[in-house]
Amino acid sequence: MIKKITFVLGIVMALTACSSGGDSEGEKSGTMDTASAEKTFKQNCASCHGNNLEGGTGPALKHIGKEDSKADILKQIKNGGGGMPAGLIQGKEAENVARWLAKKK
Template identity: 60%
Template structure:
């Protein structure tokens, strides 16, 4: 019983932490290059509590090789739609695009 309660508390805490602000809206200057610093900052502020600070996973799946399985558009769609315990639109706009492009490079 205690183990189940701790697990549920951890999930709720993780989802609550994931719902933080969207961070900076800056991305690449339209050149098509990924603004790695911005993407990493947005990820750390909004996603790391579930996916790990080093993309190693935790409450959410590991993302250290997500680009091997998903394209930028597929990752962006997952960010927008959520699913599997991840809330929809956890990050939005240019920040979501920046993070999706950055994660798509992880192979």
């Protein structure tokens, strides 16, 4: 029962943390904007994955780039799975976060 409550609370927190940021120069050009990626992550992902990528209700992401490519990470963000809701971040923000996380080796 506690696991179900924790899972539901994680989803609720993640969904309430959703926000749409403005376009930054890095997002417009298709290059990674680290500050924007970190901000998007903290607003949308940190409630489950931890402010320092240490994990929580979601897995740790400190070294996710060793395991998964940017494409793999982006697919997970878009499609969700394993307890993660799909589409918490979208478009250029999702691509920017995936690129940033892929560099975590």
